[in-house]
Amino acid sequence: MSKTVLVTGGAGFIGSNIADELIDRGYKVVIIDNLSTGLTENINRKAKYIKGDVRNTKDLDKVFKNKIDVIFHIAGCASTIKSFDDPAADLNTNVGGTINIINYAVKHKVSRLLYASSMTSYGVPDAVPVKETFSTRPIAYYGITKYAGERYVLATGLREDMGFKLNATAFRMFNVYGRRQSLTNPYQGVVSIFIGNVLRGEKVTVFGDGMQSRDYVHISDVANAWIGAIDNKKAFGEVFNLGSGIRVSVNELIDITLKSFGKNRKTNKIVYKAARPGDQRHMQADISKAARMLKWNPRIKFEDGLQDVINWAKETK
Numbered sequence: 001m002s003k004t005v006l007v008t009g010g011a012g013f014i015g016s017n018i019a020d021e022l023i024d025r026g027y028k029v030v031i032i033d034n035l036s037t038g039l040t041e042n043i044n045r046k047a048k049y050i051k052g053d054v055r056n057t058k059d060l061d062k063v064f065k066n067k068i069d070v071i072f073h074i075a076g077c078a079s080t081i082k083s084f085d086d087p088a089a090d091l092n093t094n095v096g097g098t099i100n101i102i103n104y105a106v107k108h109k110v111s112r113l114l115y116a117s118s119m120t121s122y123g124v125p126d127a128v129p130v131k132e133t134f135s136t137r138p139i140a141y142y143g144i145t146k147y148a149g150e151r152y153v154l155a156t157g158l159r160e161d162m163g164f165k166l167n168a169t170a171f172r173m174f175n176v177y178g179r180r181q182s183l184t185n186p187y188q189g190v191v192s193i194f195i196g197n198v199l200r201g202e203k204v205t206v207f208g209d210g211m212q213s214r215d216y217v218h219i220s221d222v223a224n225a226w227i228g229a230i231d232n233k234k235a236f237g238e239v240f241n242l243g244s245g246i247r248v249s250v251n252e253l254i255d256i257t258l259k260s261f262g263k264n265r266k267t268n269k270i271v272y273k274a275a276r277p278g279d280q281r282h283m284q285a286d287i288s289k290a291a292r293m294l295k296w297n298p299r300i301k302f303e304d305g306l307q308d309v310i311n312w313a314k315e316t317k
């Protein structure tokens with residue numbers, strides 16, 4: 001019997017790609033999504049979809065009428081900027097929503113829960129590449145709530161008073177990119193923002209001096225890590241970085257993107273503005289823990305992954 005996986009946020013960029021991959025591998029999938037940033041067209045037709053919100057217990061009642069074996073909790077407010085604009089909304093969704101999911105997992109004795117944490121949990125890292133054992137001092141409100149969610153999930157996994165064991169895993173995802181990341185939403189990832197800008201012939205805006213760097217990891221590599229960890233006991237109770245292990249500056253990203261379009265800084269305008277609040281300077285994952293314990297390694301080279309997103313962007317324009 002194939003397992004049923006609940007994917008919260010399954011209409012969004014990360015959730016929908018993972019849901020597709022689960023279905024391709026024979027899992028049954030139930031999705032809850034409030035379509036705040038997700039899209040109906042992203043929802044796999046073989047999935048059972050419930051339009052709803054993880055903050056709303058009536059919606060979760062409907063979801064848990066289905067027999068769920070595994071939960072992938074991915075739904076959340078995924079924007080550092082919005083977390084500063086509306087901290088209460090960010091808190092309610094990312095922490096309140098996660099507590100709801102935990103409560104339902106416990107009530108329905110769903111013993112496996114995988115949680116979408118974030119590299120923003122580290123804030124200013126002790127050093128790069130950052131290891132899972134390094135300090136967590138988030139500097140964006142968003143990082144605080146994602147980290148809190150992670151701790152709730154893992155602390156519940158340690159409880160012995162519930163009559164059953166919740167096997168929890170948290171993935172601190174670095175800058176995930178790939179098809180379906182919004183080409184128009186300025187609050188989603190920078191890779192697709194820049195691609196959208198260049199494709200439409202708009203100026204590209206850099207916040208800060210562009211020397212800040214990020215670790216971009218392709219969504220298909222991320223999906224492999226999540227799905228591969230479902231039955232892996234070594235993952236129970238653990239936190240893993242999911243990145244590529246490689247650091248690319250925003251300036252480098254612009255140059256690579258422009259080159260892929262046959263453009264350059266003379267033919268496409270670039271403007272530099274003040275850095276955004278809570279912006280981390282350098283981020284790069286040490287991925288040796290996932291490699292060692294999950295036998296996971298990212299496979300997609302950044303140039304290839306970027307080209308794939310560009311091809312998709314041109315098709316969907």
Ligand code: UD1
Pocket residue numbers: 078079080081117118119120173174175176187188189190191193194205206207208212214250276279280
């Ligand atoms: C991102 C995600 C966050 C996720 C984290 C880890 C967004 C908005 N944030 O944070 O949800 O948890 O990675 O995976 O997706 N930049 C520009 N110009 C732009 C847009 C961005 O210069 O038009 C800069 C930003 O200031 C930042 C860098 O590019 O320095 C990356 O920004 P972004 O892709 O928004 O992600 P993070 O803030 O790193």
